[in-house]
Amino acid sequence: MPAIFLDLDGTLIDPKEGITLSIRHALRELGADVPEQDELGWCIGPPLWESFAVLLGEKADLDEAVALYRERYADKGMFEADVYDGIGEMLEELRDTGLPLFIATSKPHVYATEIAEHFGLMHFVDGLFGSELDGTNSDKTDLLAHALAETGADPFRSVMIGDRKHDIFGARANDIPALGVLWGFAEPEELHMAEADALAGAPEEVGELVADLLGLE
Numbered sequence: 001m002p003a004i005f006l007d008l009d010g011t012l013i014d015p016k017e018g019i020t021l022s023i024r025h026a027l028r029e030l031g032a033d034v035p036e037q038d039e040l041g042w043c044i045g046p047p048l049w050e051s052f053a054v055l056l057g058e059k060a061d062l063d064e065a066v067a068l069y070r071e072r073y074a075d076k077g078m079f080e081a082d083v084y085d086g087i088g089e090m091l092e093e094l095r096d097t098g099l100p101l102f103i104a105t106s107k108p109h110v111y112a113t114e115i116a117e118h119f120g121l122m123h124f125v126d127g128l129f130g131s132e133l134d135g136t137n138s139d140k141t142d143l144l145a146h147a148l149a150e151t152g153a154d155p156f157r158s159v160m161i162g163d164r165k166h167d168i169f170g171a172r173a174n175d176i177p178a179l180g181v182l183w184g185f186a187e188p189e190e191l192h193m194a195e196a197d198a199l200a201g202a203p204e205e206v207g208e209l210v211a212d213l214l215g216l217e
Helices: 016-029 048-056 062-073 087-095 109-118 140-151 165-173 203-214
Strands: 004-006 101-108 127-131 159-162 178-181 198-200
Touching: 016 048, 016 062, 048 062, 087 101, 087 203, 101 109, 101 140, 109 127, 127 140, 140 165, 159 165, 159 203, 165 178, 178 203, 198 203
Parallel strands: 004 101, 004 159, 101 127, 159 178, 178 198
Antiparallel strands: none
């Protein structure tokens, strides 16, 4: 069975406000330097532990940092986001392929499901895969391996759609073709260097690119 896997943050929604404010809250509580919001866009996509390791150093109590982040994020940060323009139409077009759609996000599924429901995204998809609160499956390679095992999807006939190199690397490690989207939070040239199989500059380009990647009529 083929399947289409979709990243959440930076691909379907712009979560910058909630994520960066919650990171700044955690850093402030820890007495660390607090970068401006615009300096924290690189934190959107990787597992939180990785981002805090860069911000605080490997010897910091990363679990405490994540807990402080979630203190604010679970209260209000998760809904400080916007669905990108054209995403509803993109998802409708992907549904018209007849293939099952799944959200695959490094975000804990308890948050991701609530977010997807809040923004009306669960209406379009057949399921959602996310990490556990302890960080299990927060790495995209592990997450997609889990999603393939749960769905029985054929990786060679499936596609992963995401905005960061982590999505591309995770897909490649699982033999899934990867489509990079350029409206998210990747650094300049990040998706080119990650060697995505195709790149979409706007949501309206995704349907045709997916059809090409999967050899659909």
